Amino acid sequence: MPAVETRNLEKHFGDVKAVDGVGLLSSEEEFLVLLGPSGCGKTTLLRMIAGLEKPSAGDVFIGEKLVTHLPPRARGIAMVFQSYALYPHMTVFKNIAFPLKAMGMPKEEMKKKVEWSANMLGILHLLQRKPRELSGGERQRVALARALVREPNVFLLDEPLSNLDAKLRATAREELYRFQKDVAITTIYVTHDQVEAMGMGDRIAVMNAGRVCQLGKPEEVYSDPADTFVASFLGSPPMNLVEFEDRIAGFRPESFLPQQMHEGGGELLSLTFHVSRVENLGADRLVYGKLGERFNLSPVIANLPTSFTNYKIETSQTYDFAVPRNNIKFFNSQTGLREEPIPL
Ligand SMILES: Nc1ncnc2c1ncn2[C@@H]1O[C@H](COP(=O)(O)OP(=O)(O)OP(=O)(O)O)[C@@H](O)[C@H]1O
Ligand SMILES: [Mg+2]
Structure with missing residues (x-):
């Protein structure tokens, strides 16, 4: 055909x-x-x-x-x-x-x-x-x-x-x-x-x-979204986008997990996470909050599988979260287009 x-x-x-x-x-x-x-x-x-x-x-x-x-x-x-x-x-x-x-x-x-x-x-x-x-x-x-x-x-x-x-x-x-x-x-x-x-x-x-x-x-x-539009149109919730210097760093909510929940040998970027709201959706637990000062208190969302039930998360508390470094995508903060990684 x-x-x-x-x-x-x-x-x-x-x-x-x-x-x-x-x-x-x-x-x-x-x-x-x-x-x-x-x-x-x-x-x-x-x-x-x-x-x-x-x-x-x-x-x-x-x-x-x-x-x-x-x-x-x-x-x-x-x-x-x-x-x-x-x-x-x-x-x-x-x-x-x-x-x-x-x-x-x-x-x-x-x-x-x-x-x-x-x-x-x-x-x-x-x-x-x-x-x-x-x-x-x-x-x-x-x-x-x-x-x-x-x-x-x-x-x-x-x-x-x-x-x-x-x-x-x-x-x-x-x-x-x-x-x-x-x-x-x-x-x-x-x-x-x-x-x-x-x-x-x-x-x-x-x-x-x-x-x-x-x-x-x-x-x-x-x-591998080509720009910030694709990154934020796909995925529910969409990719977290955080401004840093002249770039935007993007990472998916499901790769943003409590530090000790990460498995495998990949190098992690540690992030402070101030939690403001927790939503239990059955299979997933969505956690809303803000990153620390270093990332200008940017709002982000974490998506935790409910199999992590023994990990208690409460609102108004601060936790040590992390993202595998190779899961972070970089975009130009002006054009929104993908860019080479910069060290975070
Ligand atoms: N016959 C028309 N005359 C004038 N403007 C039109 C006409 N048809 C579409 N448009 C405009 O062109 C743009 C694209 O419309 P289109 O119907 O292709 O969108 P779409 O992606 O199919 O949207 P939706 O998901 O709502 O169906 C819109 O801004 C719409 O207002
Ligand atoms: Mg249409």
């Missing part, structure tokens, strides 16, 4: 640069996630790849073919929108068959295709129902089946799970991931949810203000 490429893609709406020079190259059959906050240009970028939005500048290639000036139907793509709409008066069968009918496909062939697609999504038993007789997750699968039925070369999915509740989302995420691996169709998936991105993406393109800040595997963007 062909890869998708954008070169210097831009879209301006009046003064707003919704997409500001994006160059992306997906691999074949890849699950590529566009992740970023609301308004950063994800939908606009996806719509330009689909051919639904005309770029102000730049080009789109699908399978090395220049498609910038081709209409959506000539691009071999299928898109599922943020607010996918099923036809309420039609059965699931008719909903899925709709794009094939529009193409004038013979009845027998159409039936086979619909059943194949419904089978891939595990909704064969629902074909005679109407959308209102389905759960949110089932409707979701109908929308995906309808997109799949045309056997696209590329799937473009814009927050397709956004109207499911948290529990259903987790199941749907798992299903969608397996489905994408089964059909092996190159997929570009838009979300502002980092859990979805980390859990499903082969790679993640982290976007901010119309640009891609970093493109990499989930573990790369998480542990």
